[in-house]
Amino acid sequence: MELNELEKIRLQKMERLRASGEEPYPTRANPTHTTQEAREAFEQSEGQENPAPVQVTLAGRLRSMRLMGKIAFAHLEDRAGRLQLFFRVNEIGEERMQVLRECYDLGDFIQASGTMVRTRTGEVTLQVSQFHMLAKALTPLPAAKDEVVDGQVVRHATLADPEVRYRQRYADLAVNPEVREIFQIRAAVVRELRNFLDERGFLEVETPILQPIYGGAAARPFTTYHNQLKQNLFLRISFELYLKRLLVGGFERVYEIGRDFRNEGISFKHNPEFTQLEFYMAYADYLKVMELTEEMICTVCEKVLGSRKFTYQGREVDVSPPWQRVDLRQGLIEKTGIDILEYPDAESLAEVVQTRLGKPVKPGTARGKLIDGLLGDYLEPALIQPTFLYNYPRDISPLAKNIPGNPEMVERFEGFIGGVELCNAFTELNDPVEQEKRFLEMGRAYEAEDEQRHPMDEDFLRALCYGMPPAGGFGLGVDRLVMLMTDRHSLREVILFPHLRQIDE
């Protein structure tokens, strides 16, 4: 542990405290109130005839200190907020005042007891009679007040370097209350998603994260190895195939909220591990799921934000149902002038994309990938208000059921908000023979060594053979939803410890 000059000074203060008989890291604390409870108790007593003095003990972090000789003001911060502390030498004695002055710093955790008062300027304040250290902070918090130039310009700069904020998230949280708020919102979002599904009879389950065969999405997996079993394992890229096994088992409504892992590029909307919600609902189809989706997102927003509307990157988004519904083929005709029905194979579609749109196409690109590319380039960025794109080509949806009478298209939709894909759902394919065919098709569409190819999952097929009820399935990127609801431009802002490259120290 290497200490800089400021830290060495604090270390000396810590030692001085200990020498004086005050333990800098005592084992126990005993606050009686939070700052908020203390304020409320005092304000209530103020309304009474002959109010008894309100005595409280607070515990929290010193966030400001104004030493003024024989008195001192400070602010203590706890989980509920901040409250001013008022120290007077007549109350605590010259000796304690000196200890406060010489051994206490911003960032220290302290406990303070006394009587609630209101200062001359009207601020509810704890007049301190006793206080002691709860935990001495050796490193100063990376917070800074700002200069006031010619009586104007008040920037309250604080820790801002994104790298430090992510690598030392504890410091970021300690100093930036709006960052703490993001994660409070995040917790509330997950809670309300759960409530919504629980209320509708869904069973929350947990399925394997370590899987012998990965599937349910097209993505490169992380691999690992179990020593005793001498077996290669993959970190899951989705929950889908396990949750559908549970439909076979008789659980008609199941969901899981958990972590997926994809060994792919990192961007503002991609993180190697991310939180996914998937649910499966027997006897529902994708249209029912669509309705449930807009109701679920709307409910979550109302419960968490208190509104169906929020601002994302300067634009107001309204999640009230019904959301806009756009047929994928029609959407592409409008935005690109290309009717994918007229180009039934990859070669002809690639041709028209190159000539009409002037976009270079990698030779050998599958038709589904071409369509998905068009979707991403021409439709997705414009979908600011909540929108469902529906009816997808079959070859990029090997687990979705055909539209009756249309072997080329499947009953699938994706939901978009703020130009970001939020969720993905379809009527689940439950015909085991057809499913096997799709797996084989996928195997052909990708190179043998391409980890994105869908590996054949024989056990999943066996499960389908026992009979899976018709069902609608759904997946939601929880981090992305939180990103939208908190108006952050990057997933890293809504993930507590986003992955950064390791640096040698």
Add this chain to the structure above:
RNA sequence: GGGCGCGUAGCUCAAUGGUAGAGCAGUGGCCUUUUAAGCCAUUGGUUCAGGGUUCGAGCCCCUGCGCGCUCACCA
């Protein structure tokens, strides 16, 4: 992985190729109701790392590291 940008005190930021600075925090003073208090004084730097050009480099060039943006990738 490609392109562009950034990296200076604990924090936020300055500094034509010519003595590395400011505010805040810190340290030493004064101050018994302050409001991101005020006043006086003052400490603090491997300018990300390593090379190069130059009389002289925080600044120009090269390499590396990290971060950001962006493209590619991403059912």
